[in-house]
Amino acid sequence: MGNSANSVSKLDDEILMIIHNNPCISVSDLTSHLSKKYNLPDYLIAYKLWSLWKKGLINLSAFNTQSSAARYLFSIESLWFWISLAITYIAFASIYVNNLVINFIRYFVGAIFITFVLGYAVVEFVYPKGDEVSPLERFVLSLGLSIAIIPIVGVILSYMPFRYTVYSVSVALTIIASIMLILALVRKASVFMNIGRWCESNG
Structure with missing residues (x-):
């Protein structure tokens, strides 16, 4: 229980660091990576992403490499x-x-x-x-x-x-x-x- 709570508290910093280093990473790839690393459910990581977006700390964009x-x-x-x-x-x-x-x-x-x-x-x-x-x-x-x-x-x-x-x-x-x-x-x-x-x- 303690490890799980500690993992959740680290998520915000981890997400911000990953996006800073790789701003083109997809939500699904990021969610999958953190889910495996911290052994947390996908919905919790998705909620954390949503919270950071609502605070204006990250930008979620629906683009691909063939943008026009x-x-x-x-x-x-x-x-x-x-x-x-x-x-x-x-x-x-x-x-x-x-x-x-x-x-x-x-x-x-x-x-x-x-x-x-x-x-x-x-x-x-x-x-x-x-x-x-x-x-x-x-x-x-x-x-x-x-x-x-x-x-x-x-x-x-x-x-x-x-x-x-x-x-x-x-x-x-x-x-x-x-x-x-x-x-x-x-x-x-x-x-x-x-x-x-x-x-x-x-x-």
């Missing part, structure tokens, strides 16, 4: 992009439809878009690797930037020659969010491909 932009675009790694883009355009489209169900969707999805997605797109562009800041810091930065972007856009639009309405604001915010999401996607895909090339050359 298209592969990244349709991998689970790009799920953040598709969800954010869907929220952006659902919020935009719901403005032009008026019924009870759509109104509920408008308020719910629109609130997520206004308070989070706008800033999240900027954060993903600035921090494309995923491990530069912790998940909590990423969340807080997204909220703060979203709140900051909206009044800035409002001030800029007030000086434009066209009429200042909820529709013009929604169009502007949708365009800004779309551009930032695409730019963030390009940066993150570049990181994804660079990791794949590095692993291939050092494999």
